[in-house]
Amino acid sequence: MAMPSTSKKVVLITGCSDGGLGSALAQKFLRKDYHVFATARNPSKMGTLSNQPNVTLLELDVTVTSQITTAVESIKKISGRLDILVNNAGRNHFSPVLDIDVSEAKEIFEINLWGPLALIKAFMPLLLESKGMVVNTTSVSGYLNVPYMGLYAATKRSLELLAETIRLEIEPFGVKTLQVVTGAVESNGQTYFGDWKLPDDSMYKPIEELIKHRVRGGDGHPREAAEKYAQEVVGDILEGKTGKVWRGGNSASTKRAVTTDVPQALLDRGAARDTGLDQVGANIEG
Structure with a gap:
């Protein structure tokens, strides 16, 4: 049986659907002569990478243990090594805190926190062998209490704090850890909120259209090109x-x-600017 090829360094990147940051990162690694394992929950959405050399597409939902196990075995079989794990996959979320559905909130934590941790644990034996690196995409929202982003911010800051602790714990074994605190970047992060709405009994119904505009990317913040990022x-x-x-x-x-x-x-003034909260307050006072 042919032995796995180890001539190139290997990176696995989660969340590589077309138009996202994972796909952009994959393209840059390819130019650096890496073999890229690109993953997504739906591999058919990775069309940009599908016909490129030195790319292996894998189906991977980071919340499904069996798929994580299969991804580890695939890398062992195909390349025999892993040098860099990039935890990029994540799910955005917008809602006033009081309108958060707790069961949905737990799902977001599964995707944005527990999934990356599961991947780090699963791939650590390979990273120990290569003296490799774990990279986690976190968010500036974890540092700013921006209205309607509380849940997403909590998941990303939680990942960062956990990963920063892992960094200290794993450094003695030769594995590095990097957190990329990410600001506004052009991606498809807002494209799955077409049917977004508030619960019927929300206190914020009077400003629902304004919030919806922000949810779809209309927050006024300039977004950096994904390629530059x-x-x-x-x-x-x-x-x-x-x-x-x-x-x-x-x-x-x-x-x-x-x-x-x-x-x-x-x-606080900066975080609340143009969020409509001043309108809600004015309505109550009126």
Whole structure:
């Protein structure tokens, strides 16, 4: 039986559907002569990568244990090694905190927190062999209490805190860990909210259309091109950076705001600007 090829370094990237950040990252790694294992819940949505050399497409829902096991076995069989694991797959979510469905909230945590942890645990034996790297896509929203993004922010900051602890625990074994604190980037992250609406009994019904506009990307924040973001992130990874890097639109300004002594009232005003909460307050006062 033929032995697996190990001539190229190998990266596995989750969440590689067309138009997303995972696909952009995959393209950059291909240019660096990596073999890319690109994954998505639906492989048919990875058309951009499907016919390229040095790409293996895998079906992977990060919440399904059997699919994680199959992905590990596939990499062992095809390449025999893994140098970099990129936990990019995630699910966005928008809702006032009081309107969050707790069962749905648990599903979001399964995708954005427990799924990445399961992958880190499953692939760690291979990463220990290669003295490789774990990369996690987190979010600037985890540092700002932006209205309607509380659940998503909580999942991403939770992943970051967990991964930063793993970083210290795994460094003695030669494996690096990097968290990419991601700002606004052009992607398909808002495309699955076409039927978004508030519950009928929501206190925020008077501003539902304004919130819906924000949900679909109309928050006024400039978005960085996915290609530029991917170029910078792959550069960070290949330079061997560890800890946290801040990439994407608004990431530098967010980092400055949360790492300096900016008054909370000023941060709150920035987070609540154009969210419609002033309209709700005016209606109540009226």
